[in-house]
Amino acid sequence: MAEFQATVDDEQAVKPDLDDGSGTSRRRFLARLTGAVAAVGAVLAGWPLFRSLVPNVLYEPPRxxxxxxxxxxxxxxxxxxxxxxxxxxxxxxxxxxxxxxxxxxxxxxxxxxxxxxxxxxxxxxxxxxxxxxxxxxxxxxxxxxxxxxxxxxxxxxxxxxxxxxxxxxxxxxxxxxxxxxxxxxx
Ligand code: FES
CATH class of the missing domain: 2.102.10.10 (Rieske [2Fe-2S] iron-sulphur domain)
Incomplete structure (x- = not known):
């Protein structure tokens, strides 16, 4: 019984660590995903401004x-x-x-x-x-x-x-x- 108790205690002692670990990686993943989405959003939002700064010039040979x-x-x-x-x-x-x-x-x-x-x-x-x-x-x-x-x-x-x-x-x-x-x- 003492042996069984020790096993249960070990599992209980380990479980919170596993939760913490996967929670941290999930948080990290979500943070990265959010960052990537924000970066894409910023590029898409800024594209019209960038395009307006580049003149629509067609470079043709001189006539x-x-x-x-x-x-x-x-x-x-x-x-x-x-x-x-x-x-x-x-x-x-x-x-x-x-x-x-x-x-x-x-x-x-x-x-x-x-x-x-x-x-x-x-x-x-x-x-x-x-x-x-x-x-x-x-x-x-x-x-x-x-x-x-x-x-x-x-x-x-x-x-x-x-x-x-x-x-x-x-x-x-x-x-x-x-x-x-x-x-x-x-
Ligand atoms: S390009 Fe067709 S005949 Fe010259």
């Missing part, structure tokens, strides 16, 4: 840029791959044609003729050095940009060219489209 001195460009057609533009030089006269296909925006390739010839397209006569072909769906454009085959719905765009008064470099302005008779003479 007007220098491409170099006129003498840098050889007679004929130069592709400016960084800008997807063709710069055409005929003696002292320059013009710029977009290399972006008017169908779905692939880059058109210049296909040179073996001989330069005068051509008339839509009542406009020009020296044809070659023509532009789109590798994606087969559209074709005359050398002055007019579409004549394939799904492209419109001609290639022409952009305004100027000379920088500060550096003498050619400046292309993508915000200003020009007609097919535009020429910059330097």
């Amino acid at each position: 007007r840029f220098k491409v170099g001195l006129p003498e840098r460009f050889q007679e004929g057609v130069t592709f400016l791959d960084e800008h997807r533009l063709y710069l055409i030089r005929e003696a002292d006269s320059f013009h710029a044609i977009s290399g972006i296909c008017s169908h779905l925006g692939c880059t058109v390739k210049f296909s040179p003729f073996s001989t330069v010839e005068d051509r008339t397209v839509r009542k406009h006569t020009f020296r044809a050095l070659g023509e532009f072909h789109c590798p994606c769906h087969g559209s074709k454009f005359h050398g002055e940009g007019t579409n004549y085959a394939g799904p492209a719905p419109r001609p290639l765009k022409w952009y305004r060219l100027d000379v920088s008064s500060a550096s003498g470099e050619l400046v292309i302005d993508l915000s200003k489209e020009v007609g097919r008779d535009f020429r910059l003479v330097v």
Whole structure:
């Protein structure tokens, strides 16, 4: 009996310790959970404020840029791959044609003729050095940009060219489209 009593007393002596231990871990767990919920709540509540401090700016490449001195460009057609533009030089006269296909925006390739010839397209006569072909769906454009085959719905765009008064470099302005008779003479 004394032995049994001793066992019961031992269990009673141990039980409060177990309760204390699990209660402490439960409290600790609940405290951590509460902290985590509070942190998530704070982030969610503060997000609109944080977002309002970050400007909604779309970083796009500049629409007007220098491409170099006129003498840098050889007679004929130069592709400016960084800008997807063709710069055409005929003696002292320059013009710029977009290399972006008017169908779905692939880059058109210049296909040179073996001989330069005068051509008339839509009542406009020009020296044809070659023509532009789109590798994606087969559209074709005359050398002055007019579409004549394939799904492209419109001609290639022409952009305004100027000379920088500060550096003498050619400046292309993508915000200003020009007609097919535009020429910059330097
Ligand atoms: S993107 Fe040029 S033909 Fe389709």
